[in-house]
Amino acid sequence: MTYSGRRKTAAKSAGNDYSVYRFSTREYALYLMIYLFLDGLVSLLFYRSFAAFAILLPGAWLYLKVRRAECRKKRLLVMQSEFLSGMQFVSTALQAGYAVENAFREAEAELGRIYAPSSFIRTEMRYLNSQVRLNVPLEGLLLDLGERTQAEDIMNFAEVFSVARRSGGDLISIVRNTVSQIRQKSETRGEIETMLAGKRMEQRLMSLIPLFILGYVGVTSPGFFDSMYHTITGTVIMTALLLVYAAAYYWGEQIMSIQV
16 A cells, blocks of 8 residues: 555544534534524614514524634644644653654553543544554654644644654654744744733624614614614615624624634
8 A cells, every 4th residue: 555545544544534623413503593593683673574584594504604613713723732732742752762653652641641532632642553553654644634634733743743754853853843833832822812812802892882772772762763674775774784783793803813
């Protein structure tokens, strides 16, 4: 079997394609109910019409798509954090004198003290070590893991590790330096996320103010917005306002998002 063929077989055997996030039944039901609530709220505040509620129902597809992307991003950060922990144990084992393959087995044992058996890193380390015992190249398995996760930190480590194994360089030093760089990047990412957390909360609270105003006026001054709900002109104006509100919210989310 060729090297490429081994990698394809490994990917197929693992059965864990982390590049795609799939909702659990509970998550799907939860996010669908949230969208139905938002749909009802928008229909009430902007149109006061059941027809508007029905028209906006197809938007559930877009909402679920956005939430799926958010969940995948969160899972990606968790995977990179767990992978960093695993490679730190590998680096420590290499410095202690373990051979490369034995260092990964030692790391798997150490990870058992920190993470649950179902966690990403323990699942993948079990698979990786089981394949190594079947004489599958370790560097190929790491590259395969990078492809299946599409995580930048994992792909970078796998590429550096693969080059080091092929070139016969100082693997211990290379792994230590690579892990150090990944750790520094992770710490920087964490610091930025911490600084943005408060601003992100403020932005989302500010985004609720227009909805609060509409609801407040509707409750305290019944009939004040009747001309906006029961005429064609009013419907057009409210639709335009809704689009502006949605664009402002999306713009705010984009500003608050950051890729490190």
